[in-house]
Amino acid sequence: MSLMLHQVSKTWGGVRALCDVSMDISFSSITGLIGPNGAGKSTLFGAICGTVPIDQGTIRFGTQVLDGLDPARRARCGLLRSFQVPRPFDNLTVRANLAVAARHQVGESLANVLFRPAYVRHRETEISAQVESVIATLNLAAVADRAASQLSGGQLKLLEFGRLLMADPKLLLLDEPFAGVNPVLAEQIADCIRLLNSRGIGFFIIEHDLRALSRLASTLFAMDRGAVIASGVPDDVLSNQQLRAAYVGAA
Amino acid sequence: MLSYLVALLIIAGIYALLTISLDLQYGFTGLVNFGQVGFFAVGAYGSALVSLSGAPIALGFVVAILAAAVSALPIGLLALRLREEYLAIITLGYSEAVRLVIVNETWLTNGSQGLTGVPRPFMQLGEGRADLAYLALVLACNLAMVLLIRRLVGSPFGRLIQAVRDNETAAIALGKHPPAAKVKTLTIGAGIAGLAGALYGHYIGFVSPDQFLPLVTFYIWMAMILGGIGSLRGSLAGAAILVLILEGTRFIRDFLPGVADVQMASVRLALVGLLLIGFVLHRPQGLFGSMARR
Numbered sequence: 222m223s224l225m226l227h228q229v230s231k232t233w234g235g236v237r238a239l240c241d242v243s244m245d246i247s248f249s250s251i252t253g254l255i256g257p258n259g260a261g262k263s264t265l266f267g268a269i270c271g272t273v274p275i276d277q278g279t280i281r282f283g284t285q286v287l288d289g290l291d292p293a294r295r296a297r298c299g300l301l302r303s304f305q306v307p308r309p310f311d312n313l314t315v316r317a318n319l320a321v322a323a324r325h326q327v328g329e330s331l332a333n334v335l336f337r338p339a340y341v342r343h344r345e346t347e348i349s350a351q352v353e354s355v356i357a358t359l360n361l362a363a364v365a366d367r368a369a370s371q372l373s374g375g376q377l378k379l380l381e382f383g384r385l386l387m388a389d390p391k392l393l394l395l396d397e398p399f400a401g402v403n404p405v406l407a408e409q410i411a412d413c414i415r416l417l418n419s420r421g422i423g424f425f426i427i428e429h430d431l432r433a434l435s436r437l438a439s440t441l442f443a444m445d446r447g448a449v450i451a452s453g454v455p456d457d458v459l460s461n462q463q464l465r466a467a468y469v470g471a472a
Numbered sequence: 473m474l475s476y477l478v479a480l481l482i483i484a485g486i487y488a489l490l491t492i493s494l495d496l497q498y499g500f501t502g503l504v505n506f507g508q509v510g511f512f513a514v515g516a517y518g519s520a521l522v523s524l525s526g527a528p529i530a531l532g533f534v535v536a537i538l539a540a541a542v543s544a545l546p547i548g549l550l551a552l553r554l555r556e557e558y559l560a561i562i563t564l565g566y567s568e569a570v571r572l573v574i575v576n577e578t579w580l581t582n583g584s585q586g587l588t589g590v591p592r593p594f595m596q597l598g599e600g601r602a603d604l605a606y607l608a609l610v611l612a613c614n615l616a617m618v619l620l621i622r623r624l625v626g627s628p629f630g631r632l633i634q635a636v637r638d639n640e641t642a643a644i645a646l647g648k649h650p651p652a653a654k655v656k657t658l659t660i661g662a663g664i665a666g667l668a669g670a671l672y673g674h675y676i677g678f679v680s681p682d683q684f685l686p687l688v689t690f691y692i693w694m695a696m697i698l699g700g701i702g703s704l705r706g707s708l709a710g711a712a713i714l715v716l717i718l719e720g721t722r723f724i725r726d727f728l729p730g731v732a733d734v735q736m737a738s739v740r741l742a743l744v745g746l747l748l749i750g751f752v753l754h755r756p757q758g759l760f761g762s763m764a765r766r
Contacts, residue, residue, distance in 0.1 A: 270645070296647035308642035310635045312702070320628075321635045322646045328628025331656060335623070345628065388646055 222248045222283045229278030238264045240447040248423035253438035260444040262427045271295045299391035307377040309369035322387035323348045355383045375406040392423040478603045485610035488711035491695040493664035499702035501657040502637030504560040510567030511540040511662040513684035515669025520590040533670045540666025548655035574681045586680025700761025
C-alpha cells in the first residue's frame, strides 16, 4: 500500500508551485522530503491533505482516489499531518487533547449522549485506555492533567504527535518535526518515529536537518522550484549535484 | 418588598437562561452570537400567539422552543462555513430582521402596539402565590437547562465543541467536521433562548418589539463576561449581578438631584458601562472563569 502522486501540478498566480510531481510513498517505510525554501514542499503537503486544491494530476491513497475529498475525509482515511507550529486545544487537558483525536467517537452524537449513555461510556473506556498507552509511549504522564496552554514547546510537539497516533494513522505527514527542538527531545521524537514505523505506520517527513533525516529515512525525495529533482537512497540524493546547486542558489 | 424581590428573581432567572445558552454557544463552542435577542423574541411571540389563540400555555412553551431552534438552523447553515466575524454580523442582522418583521407584520403581531393580555399561568392560586409558583417554574427551567448543558459539555460531544473552539484547523486535520457541531450548539442555544422568551412573555403579560432591542443581547454578553466565560456557575451569578446593576442604578436618582428624567436614562447607561469596564479591568477572567488564552 502506498500514497501515489501522478503528475500533480499547482500554479499560484503564474508561479508554478508544483510541476508534474510524481511520487510513490510506501506506508511501510520512512520517506523524507528535502529542498530549499520555496521548493514547494509545504504546498505538496497541502495538496496531499486537501488544503491546497491542485490544478492537474491525481493522488491516490492506497486504493482510494483522493481527488475532491475534503481534508477531514482524508484524515479519516488514515492520512494525517502535523503542523510546523503545534496547534493544541489550549483549554483542554493533555488527556482530553488526545481523547478528542480518537476514532469512532460514538459520544460525539447528541442522540447517543442523551439516550445511550452506557454505549458512550463503554467506548470512552476504550478511548481512555488508548490515551494512557500514548501517554506512556510519549512520556507525558507528568503533565497528563494539565491544560495544553501550560505545556512547554517541546511537550506541545509530543502532544501533537500523540494526537496523530490516536487517530489511527496509516501514513503521517510531519512538517519539520525537529525544528526548534532540543537534541534530547529530537532523539526522543526520532525514537518514537522508528518505533511506530516498526508497528506499521508510514512516515513522510519534511525536514531541514538533513543529517537527522538521512539517519531516519530509507528514501529521500528532493525538490526544487516545484519539481522533483532527485530521489532514491539518502546518500545518493545528498550527493546529487543539482540538489547541491539548488541549496547554494547557483543553479 | 417580598413581591419586588420575587419579581427581581424571576427576571434574573430569565436572564440566567439567556446567559447559559450564550455560554454554550460562545464559551464552549466559540460562536460569536450577537443576535441572542432574536431567538428570545421568536420564543416570546411564538408562545404569546399560540396561547392567545386559545391553546394551552404549555403548548405555547413547546412552540417557543421549537420555533426559536428552527429559526437558528438557516443561520447556522449559511454562516458557519464562514469565519466567526461573519457569524457575528449575520446574527446581529438576524435579530434586527426579527424585530422589523414583528413591527411590520401587523396582521400577526399587532406591530409596534404589541400583543396584550398574554395569559399568565398559576393565576388561580391568587396574586402572591402565583408569583411564587412562577418563580419556581423559572428556577425549574434553569435547573433543567443547567443539567442539560452540563451533560452535553461533559460528554465527548462537549470535548469536540471545545476542541473546535480552541483550534478549528487542528480539529479538521484530525478528521472532525466543525460546521455540524456548531449548527448543533447554535440550535440548542437558540431553543433555550426561546424558552426564556416564553417565560418572559407570560410573566410580563405583554410583548412588543421595543422589548427586543439589540441592547438586550449586549446585556446577556455582559452577564456572561462578568460571571466568567465557559463557566455555568459564572453565567448564573453574572445574570444575577446584571439584574442587580440594572435595578440598582434606578435608585441613583435619589442621590443625583437636578437631573431630568430623560438625562437619567443616559446617566444610568454610562454608569453601567463604567461598572463593566472597572470589573473587567480588575478581574478579566470574570467571577468564576478559568479560560486560558484564546
